[in-house]
Amino acid sequence: EVIDRVEPEDFFRRLGPTLGECCAAVLEKLALKHCPQVWSMLPEPVKVExxxxxxxxxxxxxxxxIGDLxxxxxxxxxxxxxxVDALxxxxxxxVKMFxxxxxKEFTFxxxxxxVMGFFLGxxxxxxxxxxxxxxxxxVSGLFIGYFTNWLAITMIFRPVQPHIICGGYINFQGVFLKRQQQxxxxxxxxxxxxVIYARKMLEFVIKTEGFQQVLGIYQTHMENAIDGVVGRAQVVLPVFVGRDAIRGIKDEVVQITLEELPNHSREIEEYMDRTFALNELIGPRLRGLPxxxxxGMLRPVFQEDEWMILTLGGVLGVVVGTLQAFALGS
Incomplete structure (x- = not known):
């Protein structure tokens, strides 16, 4: 669904100048490597053409x-x-995200x-x-400390489903789940x-096996494109470099393109972020989750340390109860 937002017409309209600069740089480097003297002698209109x-x-x-991608x-x-890898x-x-x-749930x-400690007190x-x-x-301090923390955590996530009471004025539901939209x-x-934005996406793809598949797609279509250029400019290019060198040039085009793309990363990333509009996609999906x-977005955080929270509440209750007993002369 994300990649489907990329349309060729919009791609060329927004990245056309960037693509032109990249192609010009690749052509310049190839020409200077294989036929520097001839390239320098070519009239500027021929280079432009x-x-x-x-x-x-x-x-x-x-x-x-784009279709293959x-x-x-x-x-x-x-x-x-x-x-997952990023986090x-x-x-x-x-930790910051949670x-x-x-x-609000931690404060709750x-x-x-x-409040419960006061009334139970x-x-x-x-x-x-x-x-x-x-x-x-x-003993009562142990019960109060443990029970109040357990009750607070339970009220965050239970009940799961909304229960509308009092004629629709009260929604009896877990505090966290009430705030799902926000x-x-x-x-x-x-x-x-x-976590998920253009630069991170590009860095992730480069580190995975999928990058080789991207290169394979690019190289296949690039070779077809070079064959098309050679076919139209056969009076110029084959004379200077020879037909046997075309295979090597195709490999060089891939390498030079990879070297040149980082120079245009800002424009590419801006296009990806604007086109993918991930916030517009992820937000409604999260709001629409059952x-x-x-x-499950927050519950695992509490489950992992829930025993510690409950134990700490009980221990503090015992400590406070013991101090109360001493203070009262018992």
Missing amino acids: LREKILEQSQQMFRPI KANVNQIFNIKQMA IEDKPLL QEIGR VLHVAA IVQMLLWANFKAAWSLP VAQELSSMICTH PEQFE
């Missing part, structure tokens, strides 16, 4: 290239694997624990007033800003 012919052939070449995109590029390599970014999307845990006080048992304070947009923006699936 050669550049125009190569650019014209390149435009014809890129149409089937679309047809083989699943073998060339795995966007899910790219996102594994940059763990601080992963802190951002879960900031603190507030619920405090009143119950604890009544028990102490009636029984005056020293053990009751640390969180989805925030997460989409963060992903497209820090609550059961959307829960």
